[in-house]
Amino acid sequence: MAPLRHGRVSLALHRLREGEGTPLLLLHGLRGSSADWQGAAAEWPGPVLALDFSGHGGSGWVRGGAYSPELLVGDADAALAQAGPLAVAGAGLGAWVALLLAGARSEGVRAALLLPGPGLCGGGALPDFDSEVALPPPDPEPLARGWDPAVAVLEEDVRPVDYAAAMAAASQRLLFVEAGSEPPPWWQAARQAPSAELPAADLATALPRLEAFIPSGGCDLVIRLVEVPGCAAVAGAQAGLR
Amino acid sequence: MKPPEYPGAVAPERRTKISSAGLCLAVYEWGDPAGAPLVLCHGMFDHARAFDLLAPLLAERFRVVGFDARGHGESDWADAYLWPADVADVATVLEWVGRPAHLVGHSRGGGLATDAAARAPALVRQLVNIDGFGPPENGSGGPPHFDPDPPPLPERLGAYLDRRRRAAKLDHWRPHPSLDALVERRHVQNPRLTREWLRYLAYHAARETEAGWVWKADPSAGRAFGPWRPEWIAPLWRHLQAPLLAVVGSEPDTWGPLPEPLLRERLAYVSDVRRASVPGVGHFVHMEAPIPTAQLILEFLEP
Numbered sequence: 390m391a392p393l394r395h396g397r398v399s400l401a402l403h404r405l406r407e408g409e410g411t412p413l414l415l416l417h418g419l420r421g422s423s424a425d426w427q428g429a430a431a432e433w434p435g436p437v438l439a440l441d442f443s444g445h446g447g448s449g450w451v452r453g454g455a456y457s458p459e460l461l462v463g464d465a466d467a468a469l470a471q472a473g474p475l476a477v478a479g480a481g482l483g484a485w486v487a488l489l490l491a492g493a494r495s496e497g498v499r500a501a502l503l504l505p506g507p508g509l510c511g512g513g514a515l516p517d518f519d520s521e522v523a524l525p526p527p528d529p530e531p532l533a534r535g536w537d538p539a540v541a542v543l544e545e546d547v548r549p550v551d552y553a554a555a556m557a558a559a560s561q562r563l564l565f566v567e568a569g570s571e572p573p574p575w576w577q578a579a580r581q582a583p584s585a586e587l588p589a590a591d592l593a594t595a596l597p598r599l600e601a602f603i604p605s606g607g608c609d610l611v612i613r614l615v616e617v618p619g620c621a622a623v624a625g626a627q628a629g630l631r
Numbered sequence: 632m633k634p635p636e637y638p639g640a641v642a643p644e645r646r647t648k649i650s651s652a653g654l655c656l657a658v659y660e661w662g663d664p665a666g667a668p669l670v671l672c673h674g675m676f677d678h679a680r681a682f683d684l685l686a687p688l689l690a691e692r693f694r695v696v697g698f699d700a701r702g703h704g705e706s707d708w709a710d711a712y713l714w715p716a717d718v719a720d721v722a723t724v725l726e727w728v729g730r731p732a733h734l735v736g737h738s739r740g741g742g743l744a745t746d747a748a749a750r751a752p753a754l755v756r757q758l759v760n761i762d763g764f765g766p767p768e769n770g771s772g773g774p775p776h777f778d779p780d781p782p783p784l785p786e787r788l789g790a791y792l793d794r795r796r797r798a799a800k801l802d803h804w805r806p807h808p809s810l811d812a813l814v815e816r817r818h819v820q821n822p823r824l825t826r827e828w829l830r831y832l833a834y835h836a837a838r839e840t841e842a843g844w845v846w847k848a849d850p851s852a853g854r855a856f857g858p859w860r861p862e863w864i865a866p867l868w869r870h871l872q873a874p875l876l877a878v879v880g881s882e883p884d885t886w887g888p889l890p891e892p893l894l895r896e897r898l899a900y901v902s903d904v905r906r907a908s909v910p911g912v913g914h915f916v917h918m919e920a921p922i923p924t925a926q927l928i929l930e931f932l933e934p
Binding site: 450454470522524548549556559 | 652654710711747749750788795796798799855856
């Protein structure tokens with residue numbers, strides 16, 4: 390496990406597989422962790438890395454609780470700084486982070502694969518000024534969990550379509566795995582970008598295309614899709630492919 | 632060094648610390664502890680002691696409670712900063728006060744106070760916002776450093792990420808050889824404020840270390856990045872239940888006031904708003920003219 394820092398927080402970056410070639414960085418969803426990629430038996434030609442975002446898994450918590458997707462992009466960027474040019478795959482919130490990273494670091498991120506998962510929608514495309522304005526109550530002393538309760542704010546961040554479109558347009562290459570239900574507006578906007586591949590119906594068609602942009606041989610990737618309560622619900626499925 | 636004095640400045644009578652989201656916030660009080668409460672919210676890179684001129688005047692009628700925002704003054708530094716977290720801190724202070732309070736904020740503190748009053752109306756009786764109505768629209772002018780023609784979003788996110796990579800190095804202010812050296816820096820940014828007052832302000836905004844004088848505030852405070860835009864400031868204010876007194880100074884200054892059409896546009900979202908202007912002063916209304924400012928506020932607030 391490589392020690393990594395982003396600002397004042399210590400991050401856990403797990404090396405799931407060794408390899409020679411372009412690294413693949415895996416970004417989990419909201420309230421998830423690198424452990425969600427268990428069984429993601431990646432015969433990726435290069436190293437496979439899985440990051441625990443701030444406030445999740447083995448990474449440190451942000452003192453004061455001010456989590457934002459852009460902060461998590463900084464976490465992923467710290468991994469990019471350490472690992473060098475890479476491909477990234479993110480699920481749910483991790484997909485949003487992957488898109489932002491791919492847009493901001495277009496040189497370093499060779500391709501980004503976006504998958505459904507927890508925290509996929511955020512707070513919608515625009516702030517809702519008519520309802521939901523009350524401040525959330527402070528979280529009571531939490532039982533031991535795998536995440537900082539304050540990460541709940543990451544259910545509410547706004548993801549405007551022009552923001553998503555701008556990041557997508559700047560990305561080198563984007564691939565999408567869609568589960569059949571209506572994806573959120575930011576995802577649909579990103580799909581319009583010139584760099585976006587037509588959505589893949591399943592991983593079987595997505596992965597060879599991701600791998601095709603990385604100069605190396607064949608690859609397998611098994612990713613467990615998870616339920617996203619409330620929004621664009623994705624049926625839990627074990628997707629395996631060869 | 633003995634704390635500098637300044638005519639009319641009165642140190643707080645009581646100090647304490649409270650907890651908010653795991654951070655320790657420094658709280659200061661003036662006036663009768665059993666009095667009707669009034670909470671003060673300072674601006675960016677200021678601190679609660681910046682109210683040492685205004686607070687004693689308000690304390691003639693109220694229990695005045697000031698606090699240092701996270702990353703400022705004697706309060707803890709956070710690991711990261713976001714506007715909603717600062718708004719939540721205002722609500723924490725209001726809840727600690729224990730009964731509905733008047734809320735008075737300056738500049739960024741005015742914006743935070745207004746958002747807190749909109750989001751937690753049960754905690755706030757009446758609201759005073761002193762020149763804290765948000766930044767101008769992109770491209771329509773603002774303080775000298777405000778970029779009227781910002782680069783594309785991906786580039787700006789990239790620049791934010793570059794700063795985050797260097798965060799450890801950027802976390803510290805350069806030490807200055809003397810308090811007066813800090814005063815000179817502030818005077819360049821705020822030429823309307825006298826060096827005598829800035830010395831008082833800087834004394835409480837900084838501390839002397841072996842290496843020299845450094846600002847107490849966290850250099851990363853307020854340095855977030857996200858999709859937020861100025862059009863999103865005012866619509867929330869539709870939810871304000873507390874009557875609002877909107878105060879500005881008459882003179883242009885490094886920061887503000889907003890162009891009148893834009894200010895009117897934002898205040899149009901507020902159903903119960905009274906306007907007031909203090910003549911002959913700029914952005915730091917309550918520092919340049921504490922007595923007229925206090926008079927306006929005391930006339931407006933119910934006992």
